[in-house]
Amino acid sequence: MPKVFIDVYVFIIGLCVGSFLNVCIYRLPAGRSIVRPASACGKCGTAIRWYDNLPIVSYIILRGRCRACGASFSIRYPLVELLTGLSALAVWQHMGGQPQSVIYFLFIAALLTITFIDIDHRIIPDSISLPGIPIGLLFCLFQLIPSMRWLDSLLGILCGGGSLFVVAWTYQLLTGKEGMGGGDIKLLAMIGAFIGWKGVLFTIMASSFIGTLVGVAVMLSTRQGMKLAVPFGPFLAMGAVLYLFFGPQLIGWYLNGFSR
Numbered sequence: 001m002p003k004v005f006i007d008v009y010v011f012i013i014g015l016c017v018g019s020f021l022n023v024c025i026y027r028l029p030a031g032r033s034i035v036r037p038a039s040a041c042g043k044c045g046t047a048i049r050w051y052d053n054l055p056i057v058s059y060i061i062l063r064g065r066c067r068a069c070g071a072s073f074s075i076r077y078p079l080v081e082l083l084t085g086l087s088a089l090a091v092w093q094h095m096g097g098q099p100q101s102v103i104y105f106l107f108i109a110a111l112l113t114i115t116f117i118d119i120d121h122r123i124i125p126d127s128i129s130l131p132g133i134p135i136g137l138l139f140c141l142f143q144l145i146p147s148m149r150w151l152d153s154l155l156g157i158l159c160g161g162g163s164l165f166v167v168a169w170t171y172q173l174l175t176g177k178e179g180m181g182g183g184d185i186k187l188l189a190m191i192g193a194f195i196g197w198k199g200v201l202f203t204i205m206a207s208s209f210i211g212t213l214v215g216v217a218v219m220l221s222t223r224q225g226m227k228l229a230v231p232f233g234p235f236l237a238m239g240a241v242l243y244l245f246f247g248p249q250l251i252g253w254y255l256n257g258f259s260r
């Protein structure tokens, strides 16, 4: 089969998973079932039929509106689908058809879900991060990720959970305020389980860097203090994904004094 067909197939699978992520992002924080009932319009309650629920395509055909009442749906639904589709394609291009490709795609899907829930509600759901910790470790124990030994995963969990805990504790000691939520700590422990202790260190550095840039930009544009509470989860997720695709190159580049 020509490679482009497989690419398209992988992309479409990604879009469908993205459609499911939208349901998770919308329902998990509310404590609702992600399986039932079927999706319905938030305004008029009309159930959305399958042909109006195709990822991206339906949004374009219906111009982002409910077929029954005309209420507009957020552009974020197709955006999440597109991001998930592109993630599937990127993992497939980068790692090829191995068990670890599926694992890392699901890992990115979990990070996407966490990112948007954190943006919406300023929480990182335990229902994703906590099970993610033993699941990541188990994958490594069963040697499903060739580049990761189980000890690496275990150290990643300890390093991720531990280091942020120390940062949060120090910050609180110095300022008397809570700077980082427990959700971030559990998320970084989960990230450690999947990408190991080197990945965790990279994630902390990269996310602090990106977070600072964005924080300053937000501060300058809104003229408000830093305590605007920009959620940190999305930056941790970005750092982890960056490591997954470019970690070794970026670390090499950094150690060589940005010379290449």
Ligand SMILES: [Zn+2]
Binding pocket: 041, 042, 043, 044, 045, 046, 066, 067, 068, 069, 070, 071
């Ligand atoms: Zn409607």
